[in-house]
Amino acid sequence: MTTTSTSLDHVKEIIDEYVRREFHTIFLRPISPYGFAVKTKTRTGYEIEKFLDFYKQGLSYILEINRSGYRLSEIYAQILLSKILTPHGTGYVDLQSPAGEAWNVLVYNYNGDVFASDESRMLAEMQDWTFRLGNVHRDTRHSLFTSEAALNMFEASCNQSLAGCSDCAFQPYCGADPIYHHATQGDMYGHRPTSGFCTRNMEVIKHLFSFIEKDDPLTMGIFWSWLTGGPVPTEGLQCA
Numbered sequence: 001m002t003t004t005s006t007s008l009d010h011v012k013e014i015i016d017e018y019v020r021r022e023f024h025t026i027f028l029r030p031i032s033p034y035g036f037a038v039k040t041k042t043r044t045g046y047e048i049e050k051f052l053d054f055y056k057q058g059l060s061y062i063l064e065i066n067r068s069g070y071r072l073s074e075i076y077a078q079i080l081l082s083k084i085l086t087p088h089g090t091g092y093v094d095l096q097s098p099a100g101e102a103w104n105v106l107v108y109n110y111n112g113d114v115f116a117s118d119e120s121r122m123l124a125e126m127q128d129w130t131f132r133l134g135n136v137h138r139d140t141r142h143s144l145f146t147s148e149a150a151l152n153m154f155e156a157s158c159n160q161s162l163a164g165c166s167d168c169a170f171q172p173y174c175g176a177d178p179i180y181h182h183a184t185q186g187d188m189y190g191h192r193p194t195s196g197f198c199t200r201n202m203e204v205i206k207h208l209f210s211f212i213e214k215d216d217p218l219t220m221g222i223f224w225s226w227l228t229g230g231p232v233p234t235e236g237l238q239c240a
Contacts (some may be wrong), residue, residue: 003030003054005046011058019070027075028058030200032119033184048196052203059207066222069234073226080208081223083173093117095175095201099157102133102150112136114144116153119179131179153178156188164192170205174198 001007001014011028018026030051058074065072079090093100102116112135115121120131131153133144144150156178159165165176180197181190192198211219221233 001026001028002032003028003051008046008050008054011054012061015058015061015065015072019065019072024071025073025075026062028055029076030196032122033180033196048199052200055204056207063219063222066225066232067218067234069232071225071232076204077208077223078226080173080205082227084205084208084212085223086227093175094177094180095173097157097159097171097174097176098154099176099178101131101153101157101177101179102145103157106133106144108136114139116150117179119183123179123183128183130182153188156181156190162189162192164190164195164198168192168202170202173205174201 062072062074079092082090107115107118107121114133116131133147133150157176159176165171178188182188225232
């Protein structure tokens with residue numbers, strides 16, 4: 001689900017609706033700084049800190065639902081926990097280094113234009129063609145990946161070499177996302193202290209580590225059930 005300003009006070013009601021409709025996954029995600037969302041920002045937008053409060057309340061409620069015996073995994077937490085607790089990759093483009101845009105995803109528009117991601121296609125709808133790699137009617141796969149647009153993006157795609165990321169303790173669990181930083185800061189490299197991407201990920205990762213530090217058997221059992229597909233432990237049951 002995409003969180004708008006009108007969602008912020010209704011996290012429990014939103015999650016309850018997913019349960020009522022028998023969904024077993026939910027992705028609590030902030031509104032994106034692209035396309036139509038930018039045009040409606042004054043009505044639907046909010047500060048990242050408000051989303052983080054929404055997310056933490058939501059995750060707490062989701063854990064409560066799992067303790068009652070109903071499986072409901074929060075996908076962003078699941079992706080990060082997989083990166084933190086296991087050696088397995090997730091394939092989630094936003095949290096990859098080198099960034100997953102173009103490497104792991106290509107988007108073909110109706111006119112044959114090829115973009116590094118759907119977000120870059122949305123930027124083109126706003127007349128920003130920075131991440132258009134080429135067009136299927138005139139370009140080969142080789143020329144798409146060696147285009148100026150691709151090479152410029154690749155230079156800013158490794159968080160191991162980005163200022164503010166290279167010495168960050170959370171670097172292995174995070175990504176670079178040059179498209180997000182271009183859209184929000186006008187710079188593919190980004191300025192981490194004022195980056196919404198950085199603020200969000202650092203706070204969510206720290207929040208997940210707070211659960212890991214407490215090492216509550218029931219909570220950790222729920223997290224592992226999300227990662228392994230095993231049974232969800234509930235209140236009153238012994239957890240391994």
